[in-house]
Amino acid sequence: MRNLKAGQKHPVEFELNGRSVKGQAEPRMLLSDFLRHELGRTGTHVGCEHGVCGACTIRIDGRLARACLTLAAQADGTQVETIEGMAPQTGRLSVLQAAFRRHHALQCGFCTPGILMSLDTLLQQNPAAGEDEIRDVISGHLCRCTGYRQIIDAALEAAKSLQKETADA
Amino acid sequence: MKPPPLDYIRAFTTQDILSVLANAGSDTRILAGGQSLMAMLNMRLAQPSILIDIMHVGELTGVTIEHGKTVIPAAVRQAELAEWQGLSKTLPLLAQMMPWIGHAQTRSRGTVCGSIAHADPSAELPLALITLDGEVALRSRKRRRVVQAADFFSGTMLTCKEDDEFIEAVRFPVSDGKAGTAFREIGRRKGDFAIVSCAAIARGKSVRLGVGGVNDIPFIRDFDGLEVSGIPDALNELAWSLDARGDLHADARYRRELVRNLGAQVIGEALQCAT
Incomplete structure (x- = not known):
């Protein structure tokens, strides 16, 4: 077994968006805080810190996770993906991100990184996702600006473009 | 909204878990997926000094x-x-x-x-x-x-x-494949805590109804020889027998109403797919 003592910092290492990263964390440090304060990746937002709002949603080993309900120590040795890894290159948005922009699917932008991670995961797993599946996934997030309609419109459009891309390929 | 100071132990075998629990049981919590425990730790509703991560066993x-x-x-x-x-x-x-x-x-x-x-x-x-x-x-x-x-x-x-x-x-x-089953729940938002949830298993005219969200512990009632015409009365009697209480999310009366309505729906659906 591996025992990390309270009150001391321990090395934590994982793959973040395809690159190996390292930092120091106390056992009680949340992954959300580790990403933001230790690694300086502030794309993952922190809202409620008890798993309800969804702002800190990321992927660990390919599955969705609330970074605020995960210890940095739990992420050691895993593959972590955050919003910083979504755009294909600097200055270019992913299909889903571009659809968000077109449909005004964000206003203040606080909830956006988490919602994008969830919808990106849904569309990867199920490119044929319709409004029911999209609404179901968004139920794991809170947005206080948009009323969700624009988010759903953006996701539907992104699904359509991604399906077309697959069909053309 | 941060966990209290604690030791994090990553277990690799069942023996690792058992030995930590034997030495420091009452001060220890098992950390599996963390979707309930981490929220409790963040809110300091739980304050163990040791967490044992069992996901690598x-x-x-x-x-x-x-x-x-x-x-x-x-x-x-x-x-x-x-x-x-x-x-x-x-x-x-x-x-x-x-x-x-x-x-x-x-x-x-x-x-x-x-x-x-x-x-x-x-x-x-x-x-x-x-x-x-x-x-x-x-x-x-x-x-x-x-x-x-x-x-x-x-x-x-x-x-x-x-x-x-x-x-x-x-x-x-394991199910024998002969029973009809159904489930429904009502919450403020899909995925939130259920205000009331009902599950039914039907075999012929025998129905088991499970009710969550009302009592301290999920409650089951077995109805034998249940006639369709008798369902509303049986559910009304059941709703009143439960310990429905009001809270921030719903009052006791609404919870009883949900037991009657969701109960009738799941029993109906379970009976239908049993036959």
């Missing part, structure tokens, strides 16, 4: 069928169970309930046994375990024991698990 992974029971070990995440090929055949009621457990974003991390250990009275998995006559396999360094679901839960977030024990697995009897 190979012995606690993989759903199997043994002696007519579907065995779900402690490190099986809810999403893994939902994706398991055998689920809808061996546990059709649980398959119907899976999409209602938390959100996709929490099912991906949360474990089945973790939800049972947390024992939230409005959670779907404790309701499923009780309604389906499941059992909990507990283990400490000194002994192993198996507790029936009905005896395992002792109140809101309380169970009969001792401090030096951990849940090794939960087991559900």
Whole structure:
């Protein structure tokens, strides 16, 4: 077994968006805080810190996770993906991100990184996702600006473009 | 909103878990998916000094069928169970309930046994375990024991698990495929805690109804020789017999109304797919 003592910092290492990263964390440090304060990746937002709002949603080993309900120590040795890894290159948005922009699917932008991670995961797993599946996934997030309609419109459009891309390929 | 200072122990074998629990049981909590415990730690509702992460224990992974029971070990995440090929055949009621457990974003991390250990009275998995006559396999360094679901839960977030024990697995009897099943729940938002949830299993004219979210422990009632015309009266009597209380989310009267309505719906659906 591996025992990390309270009150001391321990090395934590994982793959973040395809690159190996390292930092120091106390056992009680949340992954959300580790990403933001230790690694300086502030794309993952922190809202409620008890798993309800969804702002800190990321992927660990390919599955969705609330970074605020995960210890940095739990992420050691895993593959972590955050919003910083979504755009294909600097200055270019992913299909889903571009659809968000077109449909005004964000206003203040606080909830956006988490919602994008969830919808990106849904569309990867199920490119044929319709409004029911999209609404179901968004139920794991809170947005206080948009009323969700624009988010759903953006996701539907992104699904359509991604399906077309697959069909053309 | 940060966890208190604590030791984090990553266990790699069941023996690792048992030895830590034997030495420091009452001050220790098992960390599996963390979808209930981490929120409790962030809010300081739980303040253990040691966490044992059991998700790297190979012995606690993989759903199997043994002696007519579907065995779900402690490190099986809810999403893994939902994706398991055998689920809808061996546990059709649980398959119907899976999409209602938390959100996709929490099912991906949360474990089945973790939800049972947390024992939230409005959670779907404790309701499923009780309604389906499941059992909990507990283990400490000194002994192993198996507790029936009905005896395992002792109140809101309380169970009969001792401090030096951990849940090794939960087991559900495999369905014979002859019963009709149905599940429904009402919450403020899909994936939030259920205000009331109802599960039904029908065999001929015998119906079992499980109700979550009303009492401290999910409640079951067996109706034998139930005639369709008698359902409203039976449910009204049941609704009044439960310990419905008002809180921030719903008053007692609304909860009773949900028992009557959801109860009638799931019983109707279960009877229909049984025949």
